[in-house]
Amino acid sequence: MRLGKTAVVLGGSAAGLCAAGALAPHFDHVLVLERDELPAGAGHRRGVPQSKHPHFLLNSGRRAIGALFPGFEDDLIAAGGLLLMPSMDAAYLDGPGWSARKRSAMTMVYGSRILIERVLRDKVRELGNVVVREGASVRGLTTHDGEITGVAFTAAEGDEHVGTDFVVDAMGRGSPVAGWLVAAGWPEPEVRTLDAKVTYTSRWYDLPAERPASWWWRHLVIMPTPDKGDHPAEHEYLVNFFPVEGNRVIACMGSWGLEMPSTTDAFVETARRVRTPLFAAAMDRCEPASPVHLTRSTGNKWRRYDRLRTPPRRLAFVGDSICAFNPFYAQGISSASGSALLLREHLSRAGQLDAGFSARFLAAQRKLLRVPWSLAMARDQGYACAAGTEKLPEWRRRIVAALSAPAFSLVVGAAREDAVVDEHFAKVFNLDESLGQMLRNPRVLTGLLRHRVRTALGRQRVPSGFDPRAEPPSTDYSAAVTR
Structure with a gap:
């Protein structure tokens, strides 16, 4: 009408x-x-x-845009977008080391x-x-x-x-x-605000005409270290080697409250100090296609x-x-x-x-x-550098900071082994379900508890924590996942 x-x-x-x-x-x-x-x-x-x-174009966004413009996703892929399954196509460094590959409920279109x-x-x-x-x-x-x-x-x-x-x-x-x-x-x-002082810096690269044999992965993700002891500041970075159309990638490093490199020389040198040498080694095999771009407007x-x-x-x-x-x-x-x-x-x-x-x-x-x-x-309120109307009292901030990373690692770990947890985690990540809805689901809570017990007993079905200084393992552990 x-x-x-x-x-x-x-x-x-x-x-x-x-x-x-x-x-x-x-x-x-x-x-x-x-x-x-x-x-x-x-x-x-x-x-x-x-x-x-x-x-990232999350699944909720893919569906919404597809409803507004039928055929959008097909057109995006035809134009060079990449339809990938991150759990199979991404090398993911979380916690103490690399995660295992497996099939999951989540796919994404990269572009x-x-x-x-x-x-x-x-x-x-x-x-x-x-x-x-x-x-x-x-x-x-x-x-x-x-x-x-x-x-x-x-x-x-x-x-x-x-x-x-x-x-x-x-x-x-x-x-x-x-x-x-x-x-x-x-x-x-x-106006409600919270600025966690996030800064990130990116540089585009052309991939080599032939990918090295060890590059089973298309996307490289390096999460901040959970180590609370002394370590280089670069171990606190969130890092992506992100595939886009045209046989290109975007190398990106970001952090909460830390200074980030803004020149090409500093970018390359900083990349050599992140948690794994794979990031800098991958950049070395590629041809730079842009200067360094830095963004601070992230509140x-x-x-x-x-x-x-x-x-x-x-x-x-x-x-x-x-x-x-x-x-x-x-x-x-x-x-x-x-x-x-x-x-x-x-x-x-x-x-x-x-x-x-x-x-x-x-x-x-x-x-x-x-x-x-x-x-x-849920994450930004845990940072001491955060400012704004939603800044928590210090005692609550310390609780959030202490619990958020272990809780996230627990969910990610359980999702590796439990298809139901994985399904709901994918929904939360893609904005199809709230975090509260997931954590009120009895089956999800059962899966989290079961994973915690198995971890304590050393009986995980899907291994994790592979050496971050070595190549990420290519083995497919999908068969070990249970419902």
């Missing part, structure tokens, strides 16, 4: 493109206003600095952010009632009697204004919309528009404009596409775009965002 003539999306990155897909069935015309000039193919641009770092957005732009171009205006800088909103009625922007032709029946803010972390609403008479929304931030007594009518928010996460947890695109799909569902049931619609959508979106937000808090 059509709900109006014109809808406007502020921002043309992944969140805005998904929002356009959600609006297209319900409005005669959808206008996407994007400040940048968009590349014809898969290319970096100023408005998406995160594109130079690894991006760069620039490829994901290029395929999304192609899908949007197939929608006959959507127009993307490039080089358009949004300057403000016009309002009347509690609702949004128009958008002011500047383009190459000069200042313009378009009347609208609905607006979606997809302008990212730095969105100025909250300030515009305050200027128009709405109260400042409550968690949730603008609580849902708590406004009278939220603006005919306005919705998707992506980082409402809830931004520590990018380490790969939740951004999946949360944004989930919000866009939720918006489409609410529009399909809407009789009119009144205050009731705004309240219902914001309440449903709050429930959706609580899942990734709680996962981000």
Whole structure:
């Protein structure tokens, strides 16, 4: 059902493109206003600095985007995306050493952010009632009697204004919309924050034409050390050797509260001090394809528009404009596409775009965002360097810091041996289930307890802790997994 003539999306990155897909069935015309000039193919641009770092497309995001744009995943893979099973295709260094390979419930599509957005732009171009205006800088909103009625922007032709029946803010972390609403008479929304001082640095590499025989893996993951004694700072890094399209990888190192290398020489030297020599050795076999890219804007931030007594009518928010996460947890695109799909569902049931619609959508979106937000808090609240409204009292922070890593290792270890734990862990990782739901499941608790007992007795079915300084083992232990 059509709900109006014109809808406007502020921002043309992944969140805005998904929002356009959600609006297209319900409005005669959808206008996407994007400040940048968009590349014809898969290319970096100023408005998406995160594109130079690894991006996971979680299963919940794959499904949401596929519902908005049928055929998206097939098109992404046809364009070079890689459909892999991490438990079989990734060498994973966690705890004291390498994990064993086995089949699992989780698959993922690997690809760069620039490829994901290029395929999304192609899908949007197939929608006959959507127009993307490039080089358009949004300057403000016009309002009347509690609702949004128009958008002011500047383009190459000069200042313009378009009347609208609905607006979606997809302008990212730095969105100025909250300030515009305050200027128009709405109260400042409550903002929840937690910045764990995450910094990460990446460099792109071309893989060798022929992979070495020992490289059974496609993805290399090095988790921070659990060792509490003296060790190099680099052992605290979270490291990825992340495969993308075009026979390339993104070598990425990140940390909580530590300085990270920003030059190519420092990047290469730092890589030699991480927990395993495999990371630097793999880089040595590849050809550098980019300079080093460093990012520090990584804090968690949730603008609580849902708590406004009278939220603006005919306005919705998707992506980082409402809830931004520590990018380490790969939740951004999946949360944004989930919000866009939720918006489409609410529009399909809407009789009119009144205050009731705004309240219902914001309440449903709050429930959706609580899942990734709680996962981000579960880890970031344990760091002494963290700051923000969600910073814990010191005694609680110490408890979180003491329990979070062992608890995570217990779940990962149990998932290696127990298919049911593995299934629910995959759901949590992919934002299909909350951490609380998983930990309230009696069968999951039984699997965790059984794994703890077997570990204490030295009777694990699937070994772990293989020497981190040696090559990761290629043996497939799938047959040892039980239900």
